[in-house]
Amino acid sequence: MHSSQTRNRRPAQKARRRPSRKKHALPWLIVCSIITIVVLVLTQGNGTVGAWSADEFREIAGPVAAAQVEAWYLDLQNKFNQLQYQLGLQHITAPSQLPLTMAKSAPPPARVAWKAMPLPSMQPLISPVLKGEGSWNMLEQAPGPYAYLPIDASAFIRPDPHYPYAIVTLLQFDMRFSRLHIVAGTQEPGGPLHAYGTGSIAQADQAGNTLLAVLNGGFKYADGAYGLMTDGRVYVPPQPNVATIAITRNGKLIIGSWGVDPELNSQNKNLLAWRQNASLLIDHGAINPLTRDGAAWGGTILNKEYTWRSGLGITAQGNLIYAAGNALLPETLGKALSAAGAVMAMETDINPFWTRAFLYQRNNNGTLTINKLNTQMQGTGNEYLQADQRDFFYLTRYTPATITATNRYPSR
Incomplete structure (x- = not known):
């Protein structure tokens, strides 16, 4: 039993x-x-x-x-x-300079003199200063009668005295001689509309020496559901009070908060394209106090982390600034963009793999040369000529109509 x-x-x-x-x-x-x-x-x-x-x-x-x-x-x-x-094991060096792609500047004509885009030296925030830190380097001259003016320039600055190895590299583009475009990726930003883009630069803009630069896009849809519209098609609906970069039909750039800036709304039919991402970094010249608020940047956790970050800014003259660097917070990215002259700015991506920028130059033989803004950036630049899964921005060269004597930025 x-x-x-x-x-x-x-x-x-x-x-x-x-x-x-x-x-x-x-x-x-x-x-x-x-x-x-x-x-x-x-x-x-x-x-x-x-x-x-x-x-x-x-x-x-x-x-x-x-x-x-x-x-x-x-x-x-x-x-x-x-x-x-x-421990002295990390040697801080200035990033490699991008090559000058065209001949030296021509002297301005006697009767036609557009002012060059302002490129004042930035005040370094860390001592000792690295060689070339804070100084802009002209990369390419404008076409035709404007050959005495630069199209774009590069620079670098360290925005955080507590992290002297955090280096932000910058590009500035004269928007009188360039046009910005937005491309939706084959997978991102995705979203409820299930609208997916080509992920590639338009063939017409790949022809000749039209293509100037490619800049990374913003967060994935899952990381904020931020909106995107390009060529009149909405891929992700806009969110109110969110940082937005927009392009008008005549090429003007706008950065502001959707529904707050009077031009940033769905009723404005003059908007050709726009991309949203998080909150403003710089609002009318002031670094946004929300840079210290984790909830405004795609997650409280990641806002507190030092990582690769990128952003876009607009100067008082309407020119575009791109900034990217390692070991950054939203606040220090904002400081770098502010030092470069941005009066409005927003963050784009914060992923080390996707934070990237390339410059393109095709010679008379048809050979295409691609240069990275920073040698630590990933990718080759060729992926945007085919079909990339992420959204991105690109710029094309543009020649304006000849305008008689003026010494200021012409209105567009």
Whole structure:
């Protein structure tokens, strides 16, 4: 009888143990998955594998869990960089200068003299100053009778005295001689309309020497549901009170908050394209206090992390500034854009893999040369000539009609 009861109890005991093992297996599976993702990011953080694994993990675990894992990685990476700097193992050097792509400036004509876009030196914020820090370097001259004027220029500055290895590289474009375009990617920004773009530069703009530059786009739809419209088609509906860069039909650029700026609304039929992303970095010359508010930047966790960030700004003359750099907060990105002359500005991407900018030059033989703004940036620049999964901006060269004597920026 005793042995019979014992035999009868054993199956029941085994049955009780089975769910216990399964119960303990799930947390271990989650932990192992996180460890795997962290290892992949640590080893391939700036590469294709790292970017792919981060996106896959975001799809599986959701944006909150993915942001937490990403924050752990960024925090660990930043502490490692700090330690290297403190031990004298990290040598801070000026970024490589982009090459001048055309001949030296021609002298201005006697009776036609447009002023060059203002390129005043920026006041360095860290001492000792790196060679060339804060100074603009002209990259290319304007066409035809305007050959004495630069189309674009590059510079760099360090905006955070506490992180002297954080370097922001900048581009400035004279919008009298260039036009900005927005392209929706083959997958992003995605959204409820299920509208997907070509992910590529228009063929007409790839012909000859029309293409000037490509700049990365903004957050994925899952990271804020920010709107995008281009060539009259809405890919993602706009959100109110969100930072927006817009292009009018005559090429004018606008940066402001949707529904706050009088020109930024769905009733304005003069808008050819627009892209939204987070909150304004700079609003009428003042760095937005929201740069210290995590909820305004796609997640409180990531706002506190030092990482690669990029942004776009507009000067008082209406020219475009692009900025990107490592070990940045929204506030320090804003400081760099402000030092460069931006009076309105917004953040775009903050992913180390997707923060990138390229300059393009095609010679008379048809050979295309592509230069990275910063050699640490990923990609080759060729992906935008085919079909890229992410949205992006690009600029084309533009020759205005000849205008008789003026010494100021002509109105457009």
